Amino acid sequence: MEFLLELLTEELPASHIRAALEQLEAGFRKDLLEARIDIRSLKTLATPRRLIVAGDFAEGQEDREEIVTGPPLAIAKGPDGALTAAGKGFARSHSVDESLLEAIRTPKGEYLGFKRKAKGTPTVEILADAVPRILGALSFPKMMRWGSSPFRFSRPIHGLLCVFGGAPVPTSFEGFQATDETLGHRIASPGRIKASDLASYRAALEKSFVIIDPALRKKMIVAQIEAALAPLKAKAYPDAELLDDLTLNVEHPLVIFGAFPETYLNLPIEVLSTAMREGQKLFSVVRDKKQLAYFLGVADAPGDAKGLIRRGNERVLRARLEDARFFWGQDRKVPLGERAAGLKNVLFQEKLGTYDDKTQRLKRIAGYLCDKLGAAEIREDVVEAASLCKADLLTDMVKEFSGLQGRMGGLYAREEGLPAAVHQAIYEHYQPGSLEDASPASVAGAILSIADKMDSIVGALGVGLQVSGSSDPFGLRRNAQGVCKVALDRKLRFSFPLLLDRILGIYGDRLTVGRAEIKAACLDFFGSRLRFILEKRGYRYDLVGAALGPGVDQIVDVLARVEALDALKSSPQFEPFILMVKRIANIIKGLPAAKVNPDLLAEKEERELFSTLSIVSSNAQPMIARGDFARAQGIIFKLQPELNTFFDQVLVMAEDKKIRQNRLGLLQSIAKMLLGIADYSQIVVEGEKSAKPKASR
Amino acid sequence: MSVQDLILGLHRFWAGQGCYLAQTYDVEVGAGTMTPDTFFRVLDKRNWRVGYVQPSRRPDDGRYGENPNRVQKHFQYQVIMKPSPAAIQDIYVQSLRSLGIALEDHDLRFDEDNWESPTIGAWGAGWQILLDGLEISQFTYFQQCGGIDLAPVPVEITYGLERLEMFLEQKDDIYDLDWSADVSYRDLRLREEKEFSEYNFTAASVTMLRQAFAASQKEAGRLIAKDLLLPAYDMCLKCSHNFNLLDSRGAISITERVKMISQIRTLVNDIARRYTGGKDGA
Numbered sequence: 001m002e003f004l005l006e007l008l009t010e011e012l013p014a015s016h017i018r019a020a021l022e023q024l025e026a027g028f029r030k031d032l033l034e035a036r037i038d039i040r041s042l043k044t045l046a047t048p049r050r051l052i053v054a055g056d057f058a059e060g061q062e063d064r065e066e067i068v069t070g071p072p073l074a075i076a077k078g079p080d081g082a083l084t085a086a087g088k089g090f091a092r093s094h095s096v097d098e099s100l101l102e103a104i105r106t107p108k109g110e111y112l113g114f115k116r117k118a119k120g121t122p123t124v125e126i127l128a129d130a131v132p133r134i135l136g137a138l139s140f141p142k143m144m145r146w147g148s149s150p151f152r153f154s155r156p157i158h159g160l161l162c163v164f165g166g167a168p169v170p171t172s173f174e175g176f177q178a179t180d181e182t183l184g185h186r187i188a189s190p191g192r193i194k195a196s197d198l199a200s201y202r203a204a205l206e207k208s209f210v211i212i213d214p215a216l217r218k219k220m221i222v223a224q225i226e227a228a229l230a231p232l233k234a235k236a237y238p239d240a241e242l243l244d245d246l247t248l249n250v251e252h253p254l255v256i257f258g259a260f261p262e263t264y265l266n267l268p269i270e271v272l273s274t275a276m277r278e279g280q281k282l283f284s285v286v287r288d289k290k291q292l293a294y295f296l297g298v299a300d301a302p303g304d305a306k307g308l309i310r311r312g313n314e315r316v317l318r319a320r321l322e323d324a325r326f327f328w329g330q331d332r333k334v335p336l337g338e339r340a341a342g343l344k345n346v347l348f349q350e351k352l353g354t355y356d357d358k359t360q361r362l363k364r365i366a367g368y369l370c371d372k373l374g375a376a377e378i379r380e381d382v383v384e385a386a387s388l389c390k391a392d393l394l395t396d397m398v399k400e401f402s403g404l405q406g407r408m409g410g411l412y413a414r415e416e417g418l419p420a421a422v423h424q425a426i427y428e429h430y431q432p433g434s435l436e437d438a439s440p441a442s443v444a445g446a447i448l449s450i451a452d453k454m455d456s457i458v459g460a461l462g463v464g465l466q467v468s469g470s471s472d473p474f475g476l477r478r479n480a481q482g483v484c485k486v487a488l489d490r491k492l493r494f495s496f497p498l499l500l501d502r503i504l505g506i507y508g509d510r511l512t513v514g515r516a517e518i519k520a521a522c523l524d525f526f527g528s529r530l531r532f533i534l535e536k537r538g539y540r541y542d543l544v545g546a547a548l549g550p551g552v553d554q555i556v557d558v559l560a561r562v563e564a565l566d567a568l569k570s571s572p573q574f575e576p577f578i579l580m581v582k583r584i585a586n587i588i589k590g591l592p593a594a595k596v597n598p599d600l601l602a603e604k605e606e607r608e609l610f611s612t613l614s615i616v617s618s619n620a621q622p623m624i625a626r627g628d629f630a631r632a633q634g635i636i637f638k639l640q641p642e643l644n645t646f647f648d649q650v651l652v653m654a655e656d657k658k659i660r661q662n663r664l665g666l667l668q669s670i671a672k673m674l675l676g677i678a679d680y681s682q683i684v685v686e687g688e689k690s691a692k693p694k695a696s697r
Numbered sequence: 698m699s700v701q702d703l704i705l706g707l708h709r710f711w712a713g714q715g716c717y718l719a720q721t722y723d724v725e726v727g728a729g730t731m732t733p734d735t736f737f738r739v740l741d742k743r744n745w746r747v748g749y750v751q752p753s754r755r756p757d758d759g760r761y762g763e764n765p766n767r768v769q770k771h772f773q774y775q776v777i778m779k780p781s782p783a784a785i786q787d788i789y790v791q792s793l794r795s796l797g798i799a800l801e802d803h804d805l806r807f808d809e810d811n812w813e814s815p816t817i818g819a820w821g822a823g824w825q826i827l828l829d830g831l832e833i834s835q836f837t838y839f840q841q842c843g844g845i846d847l848a849p850v851p852v853e854i855t856y857g858l859e860r861l862e863m864f865l866e867q868k869d870d871i872y873d874l875d876w877s878a879d880v881s882y883r884d885l886r887l888r889e890e891k892e893f894s895e896y897n898f899t900a901a902s903v904t905m906l907r908q909a910f911a912a913s914q915k916e917a918g919r920l921i922a923k924d925l926l927l928p929a930y931d932m933c934l935k936c937s938h939n940f941n942l943l944d945s946r947g948a949i950s951i952t953e954r955v956k957m958i959s960q961i962r963t964l965v966n967d968i969a970r971r972y973t974g975g976k977d978g979a
């Protein structure tokens with residue numbers, strides 16, 4: 001039987017709509033399941049003013065047999081089997097004939113009881129109860145009160161349409177009695193509408209200029225954009241997030257296609273698109289990667305026959321662009337170098353000092369990275385970029401459009417005629433904003449990006465700022481993932497722990513947490529971020545664990561390790577080798593370190609193993625050092641036959657203590673060498689069971 | 698329709714909604730919200746309806762009269778309805794229609810915008826109202842003011858008069874607006890914008906402003922102790938305006954900024970607490 005619910009509200013923010021729809025779907029599923037009502041279908045829809053649930057549910061619960069239990073049998077019946085006073089009392093209180101009473105077995109023992117047919121509750125009754133409960137439990141990112149009521153919701157509520165099987169459900173929510181009526185579009189058709197099922201509701205609202213299905217509204221927007229741009233052979237600059245938000249901002253989408261004076265095309269494309277998007281939620285129009293003097297907006301209206309909506313938007317955009325042009329002109333009057341002096345007055349973090357303090361640190365960190373990466377030829381440029389990269393925080397443009405930070409500095413540096421490496425590094429140093437975002441294209445940008453992020457991470461952890469669950473006030477996860485991504489994308493080889501030492505040294509006494517503790521926290525944190533990145537790239541969790549086992553020294557090595565493992569995982573040698581490594585690990589587990597004395601190697605098999613180990617080890621070491629794990633792993637498989645023979649022929653736990661120690665020492669040195677490549681003991685092979693560790697986020 | 702017709706129209710409309718028409722407050726404020734007719738009146742339990750024009754001073758928005766949209770002083774039409782009427786959105790829409798705007802030909806949007814003013818410990822939930830992409834009003838269900846939870850909840854509607862007038866007159870330059878049949882916005886305001894921009898950005902004495910801030914702050918504290926809450930609040934407004942001027946002079950670091958705002962807020966919250974009969978302290 002058909003169910004339809006619409007909560008009519010004042011305009012809900014897009015993020016609130018998303019949160020509510022998820023909770024509504026889950027709430028109805030849970031409540032109906034618990035009430036044993038069969039759900040044939042259930043979906044949610046929405047407009048900015050309506051939260052909608054539509055479904056097809058069973059008419060009621062199935063009739064069923066119900067067991068009513070009374071006192072324990074020992075109390076209800078005497079030794080003779082006759083009912084005691086308690087037993088009779090139970091029968092009387094339920095008006096049930098004594099002959100129908102029987103012994104009911106329960107986990108707690110036997111009780112006196114009886115069975116009866118229970119009529120299923122009609123769904124409408126269940127809904128009457130569930131609807132206000134589910135609606136009342138909705139929670140939003142930010143809640144508000146209105147009028148004289150203490151009730152809190154996303155925005156004020158105006159009505160409840162709630163019908164089941166064509167008739168209003170006898171229920172109410174926050175003083176709104178459920179009806180079969182709602183209202184049309186606020187401006188275009190504000191009259192009352194009656195609807196008793198989804199089809200009539202959809203049709204009546206459509207006539208009143210409300211499209212209830214977000215997916216359909218999105219399609220309409222996309223189609224209208226394409227139609228508007230086809231003659232120009234141009235495209236809207238893709239912006240999925242903006243499209244999604246606009247879809248939830250309107251009841252009846254109407255794409256507005258407007259233009260602005262070409263003179264504003266002199267502004268950088270970054271400025272133009274930001275002014276359009278952030279200020280006015282407009283799409284930019286591009287052709288062959290070049291911005292055109294057009295824009296696309298989405299209005300909530302049936303049409304724009306007089307062109308007033310378009311002209312209004314054009315006027316507003318022109319004013320914004322005029323402002324941007326003013327900023328662009330003003331900002332360039334002061335060179336970045338001069339402006340950077342003002343960073344002394346801008347706080348980075350209370351304990352970590354000003355942005356000027358940060359700038360001084362960045363120069364040293366970036367310089368250090370240049371040295372370690374053998375980038376001497378750009379060292380001077382990178383350090384100059386570091387000294388200027390935060391200056392744009394003081395420009396009018398970045399104060400107006402904070403999303404342009406970094407990029408604006410780069411553009412101003414270019415205008416000043418600074419070398420390409422300098423302005424590019426400044427431009428790119430916030431990149432990547434996310435794992436989906438591109439890493440800096442220039443080496444200088446990559447270095448500055450890592451320096452900036454590492455400074456923030458070490459500093460934050462160093463003054464006790466924690467990342468936990470959903471709380472990450474300093475964006476440390478994003479920053480750490482950014483560092484990993486840049487190192488991986490640009491294949492930058494530098495020792496991560498040594499970089500930490502350097503930054504800790506530069507911070508000196510500013511940090512409140514002990515150095516060893518900060519370093520351990522950073523290594524742990526980066527381990528978890530690398531695990532997240534690699535699992536996201538599709539590597540098996542146990543291979544990722546094995547690759548992280550040796551610890552994070554070179555960030556790029558962790559990827560190389562897991563790639564090598566991944567490539568070898570289906571080779572026939574792989575599984576026997578892993579089992580062998582595990583066997584070794586089990587034998588030496590918890591034992592004190594022992595040295596191998598070649599003179600004590602008694603048997604031929606152990607001598608052969610030892611000499612193969614020496615050869616394999618000396619071949620593998622340089623490969624490990626340069627990060628060529630694919631080849632290193634190929635080589636160590638050569639240990640397998642000798643190891644097999646060793647375990648077949650030689651008793652590790654020899655009676656003679658010296659010989660035993662020596663053999664254990666031999667196994668330990670094998671394990672130690674292997675750990676330089678990967679922690680093979682973490683790899684799960686056929687026949688083994690291991691619970692997947694909870695993905696760390 | 699001229700600016701003064703617009704003001705008359707709004708006066709007539711909101712008087713019709715039972716609003717008392719207040720006169721402009723005579724201390725510099727950054728927003729109509731800050732005047733006593735809103736600040737104090739939203740704090741208590743009594744129903745309250747008011748409408749008034751209030752000049753809003755934002756020294757940092759000065760553009761020497763050269764920008765067609767930004768000015769360091771503009772005019773707001775402020776409405777408070779407490780408790781917020783259930784049909785307030787419809788009433789607001791009617792107010793636009795009463796100004797002769799044929800909304801059927803336009804795109805009217807309630808776009809999420811949660812207003813807050815850290816200086817007076819206030820925040821609310823609501824929207825900026827966009828008409829064909831132009832922000833013409835701020836619409837806020839006031840949740841807290843002076844750090845106090847408000848009950849009943851007032852709704853605050855603030856019309857940006859110049860914005861709305863530019864829409865009504867279909868003009869692109871604020872200075873081209875007609876204030877009356879024969880006085881233009883340019884006649885009235887251009888010289889003021891030029892001189893005050895110069896003052897706000899370069900001529901104002903930082904030393905004097907700092908002294909004035911400190912003096913008003915001290916005076917506010919002294920008056921609060923005497924339970925002279927309205928005069929004390931005036932002192933807070935003076936602090937706020939001097940702070941804004943210091944800011945536009947570029948004399949305030951971010952650290953200092955946070956500190957000064959919190960200094961004003963502490964005083965304002967104290968005033969609100971005493972006004973509502975709460976105990977001193979905490």
